[in-house]
Amino acid sequence: MKDQLHISEQVCFPVYALAKEIINQYRPLLEALELTYPQYLVMLVLWEHEAQTVNQLGDKLKLDSGTLTPLLKRMETKAFVTRIRSTIDERIVNISLTEKGVALKEKAACIPKQLMEAMNVSAEDLLILKNIITKITKK
Template structure:
């Protein structure tokens, strides 16, 4: 009988190591864009949706406002995003891209292919992995 407390029997450990590895693979690609991985995630949401409130960003990225607020302040200082307080409800802060932030999308467009190449894995394998992870997270 296998000991379920052996690290080699755990699902969580290779997932943890993989998460660290994938972020490490992103690092040199994002350094060229002067972005951290969390900033890159924010940019991807804004490239897709154009404008979001801090709460909407937090929901999409699974980040709380305590984590997002300093991140967004740094991105605003880099002139990538603009933070605007709602005139209707002052508790809401809208985040939108600046022209510089919009222009960065073109430079970032090659990152997914570069990441896949650096990981030496097929699109089919990555798609299968993503589907399995998504299925588990939705339970």
């Protein structure tokens, strides 16, 4: 009988290693855009939804406001986003893209294809992987 406590028997380790590898593959592509991987995730949400509150971003990205706030401040310094406190409820901070942030989408359009090429996988392979991951992570 196999020992289930061997690292080679674990599902978590290759998933962990894959996550690190994907982020490492993104790094040089994103450096050209002056983005970190978490900032890229924020941009993906904003390119899709235009404006979001910090809480909405946190829900979508599974990040808390303590992580998001400094990240968003750095993005504001780079003029990719604006952070505007709500006049109705000062606890709410609205995040919007600047013109520079909107323009960055065009420069980022090639990243998914470049990533697939760097990892030597097809769109079909990634879709299968994404579907399995989504099945596991859905609550």
